[in-house]
Amino acid sequence: MSAIDRVTDPLERFTQAHAARMAAAVIVSVIAFLWLPIGVLVFMSFADGGVLSFPPDELTLRWYREFLTNDAAIDAIVTTLTISIPATGITVALSTMIAYAIDRYVFPGRSWLQLLATLPIIVPLVVTGVAMVLFFKGTLGLPDYVAVVIAHVIRTVPFATLVILPTFLSFDRGLEEASKDLGADEFETFRQVTLPNVFPGVVAGGLLAFTLSFNEFVYTYFVKGSGDPTLPVYIWNQIRYNVTPEVNVISVVFLAVAVSMVLAAVSITRVELIAQR
Amino acid sequence: MSLLRVRGLTKEFGDLVAVDDVDFDVEDGEFVSILGPSGSGKSTVLRMVAGFEEPTEGEIALDDVGIVGSPPFERDVNMVFQDLALFPHLTVAENIGYGLKQSGVPADERRERTEDMLEMVRLEGYGDRTPSELSGGEQQRVALARALVNEPALVLFDEPLSSLDRKLRQHMQGELQRIQLETDTTFLYVTHDQEVALAVSDRLVVLDDGRIQQVGTVEELYEAPESRFVADFIGDVNAVEGRVTAVEDDGIAINTGDEAVTVPRTTAEEVAVDDAVDVCIRPFQVRVESADADGSDADAPADTDGTFSTTGVVRSRSYQGSDSQYGIETDRWGRLSAEVRSASFEIDDRVTVAWDAADVHVYRRDGDGSPGGDGGS
Numbered sequence: 260m261s262a263i264d265r266v267t268d269p270l271e272r273f274t275q276a277h278a279a280r281m282a283a284a285v286i287v288s289v290i291a292f293l294w295l296p297i298g299v300l301v302f303m304s305f306a307d308g309g310v311l312s313f314p315p316d317e318l319t320l321r322w323y324r325e326f327l328t329n330d331a332a333i334d335a336i337v338t339t340l341t342i343s344i345p346a347t348g349i350t351v352a353l354s355t356m357i358a359y360a361i362d363r364y365v366f367p368g369r370s371w372l373q374l375l376a377t378l379p380i381i382v383p384l385v386v387t388g389v390a391m392v393l394f395f396k397g398t399l400g401l402p403d404y405v406a407v408v409i410a411h412v413i414r415t416v417p418f419a420t421l422v423i424l425p426t427f428l429s430f431d432r433g434l435e436e437a438s439k440d441l442g443a444d445e446f447e448t449f450r451q452v453t454l455p456n457v458f459p460g461v462v463a464g465g466l467l468a469f470t471l472s473f474n475e476f477v478y479t480y481f482v483k484g485s486g487d488p489t490l491p492v493y494i495w496n497q498i499r500y501n502v503t504p505e506v507n508v509i510s511v512v513f514l515a516v517a518v519s520m521v522l523a524a525v526s527i528t529r530v531e532l533i534a535q536r
Numbered sequence: 537m538s539l540l541r542v543r544g545l546t547k548e549f550g551d552l553v554a555v556d557d558v559d560f561d562v563e564d565g566e567f568v569s570i571l572g573p574s575g576s577g578k579s580t581v582l583r584m585v586a587g588f589e590e591p592t593e594g595e596i597a598l599d600d601v602g603i604v605g606s607p608p609f610e611r612d613v614n615m616v617f618q619d620l621a622l623f624p625h626l627t628v629a630e631n632i633g634y635g636l637k638q639s640g641v642p643a644d645e646r647r648e649r650t651e652d653m654l655e656m657v658r659l660e661g662y663g664d665r666t667p668s669e670l671s672g673g674e675q676q677r678v679a680l681a682r683a684l685v686n687e688p689a690l691v692l693f694d695e696p697l698s699s700l701d702r703k704l705r706q707h708m709q710g711e712l713q714r715i716q717l718e719t720d721t722t723f724l725y726v727t728h729d730q731e732v733a734l735a736v737s738d739r740l741v742v743l744d745d746g747r748i749q750q751v752g753t754v755e756e757l758y759e760a761p762e763s764r765f766v767a768d769f770i771g772d773v774n775a776v777e778g779r780v781t782a783v784e785d786d787g788i789a790i791n792t793g794d795e796a797v798t799v800p801r802t803t804a805e806e807v808a809v810d811d812a813v814d815v816c817i818r819p820f821q822v823r824v825e826s827a828d829a830d831g832s833d834a835d836a837p838a839d840t841d842g843t844f845s846t847t848g849v850v851r852s853r854s855y856q857g858s859d860s861q862y863g864i865e866t867d868r869w870g871r872l873s874a875e876v877r878s879a880s881f882e883i884d885d886r887v888t889v890a891w892d893a894a895d896v897h898v899y900r901r902d903g904d905g906s907p908g909g910d911g912g913s
Contacts, residue, residue, distance in 0.1 A: 436588055437621035439608040441686065442638035451634075455625045 297514065304507035322504040332509060335493035342404070342479075342489060343472040346411035350468040353412065354419035355461055362427040377417045387413070388481035395482060403486045410478040415471045419464035426460025466524035470517050537600055539564040539722050540585070540690055545594035547580050547746075554580045556746035558594070562690070562724055567716055569725045569733040571769070572743035578726045579618075581743070582692050585724065586615050598689060609638070614683035615692040619699075620675050622667035628678050629654070629663030635686040653681040656715060673704050677711075684719055693725040697732060709735050730770055734758075742766050764899040767816050774822065775814040776844070776869045777901070780807050790815060790898065793868045797844055799893045812901040815844070821895045822874035824862060827886040845890035848872070850881045864889055 274281075307317035326332055357376050361369060379387065391413075395406040430453065438448040454461075476491040483489070488496060490513065497506050538561035547555040555577040562568045570578040583589040585596055587608035596604050603611050614635065623631050629650050636646045654660050657677035667675055676696055683691050697705045713736055716723050727733050733740055734754050742749040742757065742765075750762045754770075761767035764775070778792035787798040788807060792815060799815070807813060827847055848866035859877040866872055866889055874889065881887060 431619075431621070433617060433619055433621040434623060436608070437615075437617060437623070438634070440586060440613075440615045441635035441682070442609045443634075444607070444609050447638065452623060452625075 300507055301511050301514070304504070304511045306504060306507075322508045326505055326508045326512070329505065332490075332493065332505070335488055335490045338487040339473055339489040339491075342407050342411055343469055346408050346415065346472045347465055347469040349408070349412045350415045350419050350472075351461060351465040353416055354423050354464055354468070355457075357416070357420050358424040358427045361424060362430075376420045379413060380417045384477040385481075388477050391478065392481050396484070403482070403484050406482045407479055407489075410482045411472045411475055414475055414478055415468035418471055419468040422464040422467055423457070423460045426457045430456050463524040466520045470520040473516060473520075474513070538562060539566075539599060540724065541595070541597040541600075542581070542585070543595045543597075545581065545584060545596065546592050547577070547584060547589060548592045553746050555584070555591075558743070558746075558748055560741045560748065560751055562722060565720060565722055567713070567723045567725065567736055567738045568741065569727060569737040569739075570741045570743055571727060571730060571733040573728055573769070575745075576728075576743045577746040578728075578743050579694055582615070582694055582724065582726045585690075586613055586692055587611050612689045613692055614686050614688040615694060616676075616679045616683050616696045618694040618696060620667075620679040620696065622675060622678055622682070624667060626666075627663060628659070628665050628667060628670070631667065631678055632663075632681045632685050634682065639686070649685055650681075653685045656684070656718065657681045657711075672700055673708065676700070676708055680712075680715065684715070684721065687719075688721070690722045690724055693723065693727075695727050695729075698727070698729065705732065706735075712736055734770070740770075742769060744769075761816075761897060764814055764816065767897055767899070772819050772873065773816045774819060774872045775816050776872075778813050778815050778898075780809050780811045780813055783807065783809055788898065792844065794846075797842070797893050799896050799898055807898065807900055814899045814901055816897045816899065817844075817891050817895060819861065819873045820859075820875040821891050822872065823890045824864065824874050824876050824879065824881065825888050825890075826879075826881070827888050842893050843890055844893060844896070845888060847886065847888050850883050850885045850887060853881065853883065 304322060305318045305320070307319045307321065354376075357372065360366070361373050361376075388410075391406070391410050395401045395409065396403075401409070434452050434456065435448050438452040439445075443451060474491060475489075476495065479489050480492055480495070483492065490509065494506055494509055494513075497503060497509075540562040542558060542560050545555055545558040546553070558577075558581060560568075570581060572578045580589060584591050584604075587603070587606065587610075591604055594604075595602060598612060623634065626634065629647075632653055633646045633650045636649060641649070650663065651660075654663055657680055659674060659677055659681070662670065662674065662678075667678060670678065679696060697708050700708060709732060712723070712725075725733070725736065737754060739751065739753050740757055741751050744765050749769075750757055750766045752760075757766055757770045761770060767773045768775075776792050778790040780788055781791050781796045782789040784798075785801070787801050789796040789798050790813060791797075846866045846868045848864040850862055851865045851871070852863035854861050856875075859875050860880070862874050862876060862881060864872050864874060864887060872889060
């Protein structure tokens, strides 16, 4: 007698009997709603027509050429990188230190640090955005660039910490004892033993931080003010007035950057893990 | 002057006294084992010598220089860890050369000494592999080489063989002895496994519940255990309950249920008349002979001066190569075990069991005589 025969509640019976099909339906819908529009977007970036009409008359690389000669778009990418690269560096350093502290030390406020580091994930972006405008620009009077970089760091630190922390928690502290036993002091032990072993996690955290920062829109839009737009803000500005096929192209470029970053993160972590086995 | 001198070493973790006033020495070139059950504090002693734990009280001196308070990386000792702790991100050669690199040995000398070590532990040509590509026994050798290559004054072992199967463990024991002799290094080895400890050590430090029970050579511990714990822990022992009936200058009279038998004074702890005692005898010192088949007890042997004896029935036997171990249900003392070399008995045979009073060890029963302490380590 299988478990399902003992269930008497009809709803429960239905759930038990059709759980697999229901799960499949949910997965298919999620994929459809998430990826179908993206698929259409990618397809439309090759469409010849000047407007968002489906299906297109002809396929072309014309919009890609236009994108490459569009100085405003290229400037937007450069602007984004000048923010994302330093923001990623700061985030990786901060997150690594936070993860190390949470892993190693029992100190007053340890659980608070853990909470504070990850809390920004659940605070509504718009609320933090408004708060940062008030504080960074109103109260502190920081320049736009500094304020945006800080905003990106705040946005990315929680995610990077969540990625980096497990590699610290799973690291065998016995290796550090072995290193010290063999004559390496605290710093050399961290450099030669701890860091190489947590490195995959740190790299993965950094790639995630970069991707998030590169895509960041809400904070940037609030804090950035009237300066050069970042790529997401540039796209937003374009699409507000009319949807050009070039926006499709930029979106595809965007997607490619994000996906390749994630893939890079995954493969680096994997490769390192396999090497350790 | 001893190479390692430990005096009054005490370690408390909160209310728990893990190591309690421990004194011992290790001489240059010795192989000393600290033997004790789980939770006896033996690993804590080792970790204090290595510098991973700070003693609550006491002194540790290496080459006559106090080392308490100095960090592990400044101590001239190297450890072979229980889980080996080989660096997974480095090759075998890099693992072995790690200590030399830290002390600034130039790369070519490092390579040469690493090669020599690989040869010493019989892993020539394994230098470029990663630890994960090696078997358990090979990893043990790498861990050993990584400690030895630094030519430390003292090598510490934290039960590194416990994860190996019996055959490989015995092989590695032999290797350890060979390497210790070849490198002329001093070894301090911690284990709960008396078989390993007896096989490899020059001297043993028996620890229980954080306290030293006895320090001595294997022979001393086996032939003259100072406590019931040591008697039980080092080899097998039979214990028979008795009561002291007289204490005299040349011996102690003990009644184990029949006539009192006088045992030599030298084997006993301080006892007084009416004390409850355990009379302990090694299985190999128990004599077993066939009794009359008719089962008549008419001429059953009784205790006489100089001999303990009774009758019994063979309940179990197991071959152990050259001799056999018998479990005998005796009429007066319950189940005893005996190792017999020449004779052969069948199960249910009636036998007489006897041993000389001169061979026994007598310990006061104070309820805390058995080895154990099954607390966590």
